[in-house]
Amino acid sequence: MSKSCIIYFSRADENYAVGYLKKGNTEVVAEYIRDLTGSKIIKIEPLIPYAKDYHTCIQEAKERQVNHQAPILKEVGDISSYSVIYIGSPVYWGVMPEKMVTALKDLDWTGKIVKPFVTHEGSGLGSIPNQLRSICKNAEIKDGLALQGSMVHSLKSKVENWIEKEK
Template sequence: MNVEGSKCLIAYFSRAGYNYVGGQIVNLPVGNTEVVAKMIRELNGGDLFHIEPVKKYPADYTETTDVAKEELRTSARPKLAGHVETVAAYDVVFLGYPNWWGTMPMPVFSFLEECDPAGKTIAPFCTHEGSGLGHSIADIKKTCPQSTVLDGLAIRGGTVKNAHDNVAGWLREIGMTAKK
């Protein structure tokens, strides 16, 4: 697929603040997934949309993981603070998220169910600290059965600042032509 002439949405969930990176808790001014989302925009263009829940996650990393685990256990669908006017205007949805408990954070599920990307191409990317994509690709396919889901990109959170070449290589691998 060549994205030239295609309208791309780069929708991502990212959590700044205290995160687990390289075996320790560090305070990130910008979440790792947001860093990758902005690389994709730099390479391909597209509109950025930050998936944010109305109810913010706790500042404490361990508290956030506890909340995320409970949301996963109950299949929660947190209400979102913002909304994409119409996904119909886009051909490709780049979908970014950190791997939380083997899949996407529950606000990403809320986003997918709300925006209904049927007929769209979804290009997933995630950040992680050792768990890769987990079962998130299968979850996207299950949630969006009428979408084409491309091979995903998994980037270790501690390496995102140096991931430009990895992101560019992934875009080529999935047939996305970077903007000139």
């Protein structure tokens, strides 16, 4: 079996119209994938955590996006032993949050199979597949999975179907 890992970002705390979450939506999906595939899981953490309240977080995320300034706590490290890499992200203004770009942009993607998954509230995959095609040079970007964030707890079977289909 090919070795795989999951690189993702997810934010807990207050989210739009659902109150405070203990675990972010994308993290729920990342853990489904880990349980179903046995992949190693790597969570991207911002160097400066976001505010817990939704409205301040939106402002902070916008600033980081516009300025392309989103340092992360710890680099991903060596991915050479993984042939399949699941990349998980919430959709922020149609794309990945800037910290995902920081985490992914300097890795060696040659020959990797990339399987994107996102959670969103209406945008679907947005421009994330295109964004990944430009960041993950010489990787094969497979069809992505887009799930509505507020529904993830009832969508495990969709994750299973996607993993089966993309095998």
